[in-house]
Amino acid sequence: MVSIFTYRDERKLFAVIGAIIAAALVALVQLEFARQGRTSPLSNAITSTYAYLEFALSASISGSRDAVGYVIALPQLERENAQLRADDAKLRIENATLQETLARVPSSEAVQDAAALYPTGIPALVIGFDPENKSQVVTVNKGTRSGVSVDDGVVNADGVVGRVVEADTLSSKVLLITDYTSNLPAILQNGRWWGIATGTLTRVNLHYVSQDAHLHVGDAVVTGEGRSFHAGLLIGRLASVTPMPAGALDQQAIVEPAVAFGRLDHVVILPK
Amino acid sequence: MLLSFRNSAQAHVTRLPTDWRAAAIWLVAAGFLQATLVHFIAFRNAVPSLVFLVVATYALRSGTAGAILLGTAGGLIEDALCGNTGAAWTIATSITALGISGAARLIFADSPSIFAALLVVAALTREGLYWAVLSLEGFQVGLGMHYTKIAIGSALYTGVIAMIVVWARWRFITR
Numbered sequence: 001m002v003s004i005f006t007y008r009d010e011r012k013l014f015a016v017i018g019a020i021i022a023a024a025l026v027a028l029v030q031l032e033f034a035r036q037g038r039t040s041p042l043s044n045a046i047t048s049t050y051a052y053l054e055f056a057l058s059a060s061i062s063g064s065r066d067a068v069g070y071v072i073a074l075p076q077l078e079r080e081n082a083q084l085r086a087d088d089a090k091l092r093i094e095n096a097t098l099q100e101t102l103a104r105v106p107s108s109e110a111v112q113d114a115a116a117l118y119p120t121g122i123p124a125l126v127i128g129f130d131p132e133n134k135s136q137v138v139t140v141n142k143g144t145r146s147g148v149s150v151d152d153g154v155v156n157a158d159g160v161v162g163r164v165v166e167a168d169t170l171s172s173k174v175l176l177i178t179d180y181t182s183n184l185p186a187i188l189q190n191g192r193w194w195g196i197a198t199g200t201l202t203r204v205n206l207h208y209v210s211q212d213a214h215l216h217v218g219d220a221v222v223t224g225e226g227r228s229f230h231a232g233l234l235i236g237r238l239a240s241v242t243p244m245p246a247g248a249l250d251q252q253a254i255v256e257p258a259v260a261f262g263r264l265d266h267v268v269i270l271p272k
Numbered sequence: 273m274l275l276s277f278r279n280s281a282q283a284h285v286t287r288l289p290t291d292w293r294a295a296a297i298w299l300v301a302a303g304f305l306q307a308t309l310v311h312f313i314a315f316r317n318a319v320p321s322l323v324f325l326v327v328a329t330y331a332l333r334s335g336t337a338g339a340i341l342l343g344t345a346g347g348l349i350e351d352a353l354c355g356n357t358g359a360a361w362t363i364a365t366s367i368t369a370l371g372i373s374g375a376a377r378l379i380f381a382d383s384p385s386i387f388a389a390l391l392v393v394a395a396l397t398r399e400g401l402y403w404a405v406l407s408l409e410g411f412q413v414g415l416g417m418h419y420t421k422i423a424i425g426s427a428l429y430t431g432v433i434a435m436i437v438v439w440a441r442w443r444f445i446t447r
C-alpha cells in the first residue's frame with residue numbers, strides 16, 4: 001500500500017506560527033507605544049470607534065436616570081400630576097413636557113456649577129468605564145481634538161476627580177483619585193501640612209504627613225501645587241486617622257473623597 | 273460534524289470550522305457592553321468578562337491559530353478601552369486562548385458546568401498573566417494582590433454568566 005504525502009499538517013503549522021507572529025507584533029506595538037507614553041494607532045482606532053457608541057448609550061442612560069430620579073424624588077408632584085391628568089387631558093400633556101424639562105435640570109445645574117467654578121475648563125461627559133474594572137479609570141467624551149492632553153486635571157463641582165492618563169482623538173481616559181496607582185500631592189487645609197494622597201479603591205489614603213500635624217476627623221484635604229492641579233482644590237475630608245506605631249516618622253489618615261464616584265457623569269477637564 | 277470519505281485516507285470525522293466573522297461581531301459587541309453596561313452589574317467591584325467569554329467559547333471550538341488571533345483581538349480591545357495597560361490584556365488573553373485551545377483536545381466541555389469550570393480556571397490564569405505583564409511594564413510589583421478577591425469574584429461571575437448563556441442557548445435555540 002502506498003502512503004500519500006500531504007501538506008495539510010504543514011499548512012496548519014504555518015497558520016499557528018503566523019498567528020503567533022501576528023499576536024507578538026500587536027503586543028510589541030502596544031508595548032512600544034506604552035513605553036513611549038503615547039497612544040498606539042491600534043488603541044486610537046478602537047477607542048475612537050467605541051467613543052461614538054459609548055457616547056450615544058451614555059447620553060441615553062443619563063437622560064433615563066435623571067428622569068427616574070426626578071420621579072422618585074418628587075412623589076408629591078407625581079400625585080398632583082395624577083390628579084391633574086384626571087382633570088384635564090390638555091394639562092396632562094403639558095405636565096409631561098414639563099417633567100421632561102425638569103428631569104434635565106440636575107445635570108444641567110451640575111455642568112453650570114462646574115463651568116462657573118472653572119471657566120477655562122473643558123466640560124466633558126463620562127461615557128465609559130474600565131472594561132474589567134481592574135483600575136479606577138473612566139472614559140470621557142473629549143480628546144485631543146478638544147484640547148485635552150495627558151496629565152490634565154479633572155474635577156467636578158464637588159472636587160477633584162482625577163487626571164488624564166491617555167488622550168485619544170475623540171476621547172480620553174481619566175485615572176480616578178481612588179485608584180491604587182494614583183498619587184497626588186495633598187495639603188491639610190487646617191495647618192497646611194503636606195502629604196501624599198493615594199487611592200485605596202474606595203477611598204483615599206493620606207500618608208507621609210508629619211508627626212507634628214494635628215489630624216482631626218472632618219478636616220478638609222486639598223490639592224498641593226503639582227503637575228495636574230493648582231493648589232487648593234478639594235480632595236475630600238478626613239474620615240479616620242490611622243493609629244501609627246511608636247517611633248513612626250509620619251502619620252496616615254483615610255480621606256472620604258468629596259466626589260461621589262458612583263454617580264459620576266459630568267466633569268470638567270483643566271488644561272495645563 | 274462532517275463525515276469525510278476521501279479515497280486517499282481512512283474515513284474520519286472533522287469538525288466544521290467556527291465562523292470567525294460571527295465571532296468577531298460577538299467580540300465587538302462584548303467589548304462595547306463591557307465598557308458601558310457591565311459596570312452597572314458589578315458585585316463588590318467584580319464584573320463578568322464578556323470579552324473573555326466570547327474568546328473562550330471560540331477558542332474551545334476553533335484551531336490554535338484562530339484562538340490566538342481572536343484572543344489577541346479581544347485583549348487589544350480591552351487594552352484600548354482600559355488605557356495605560358500597554359499590552360497586558362493582549363498578551364494575557366492570547367496566551368490563555370492558546371491554553372484553552374490546547375485544553376479542548378483533552379477535555380470535552382460538553383456541559384454547562386464543565387464549560388463554566390474551565391472558564392473560571394482560564395479566567396484566573398488570565399488574571400495572573402495580566403498582573404505579571406503589568407509588573408513587567410513597570411507597575412509596582414504586588415499591585416495584583418490588592419485585586420485577588422476581585423479577580424476570584426470576576427472569574428466566578430464569568431463562570432456563572434457562561435452557565436446561564438449555555439443553558440439559555442440550549443433552552444431557547446438548540447432545543
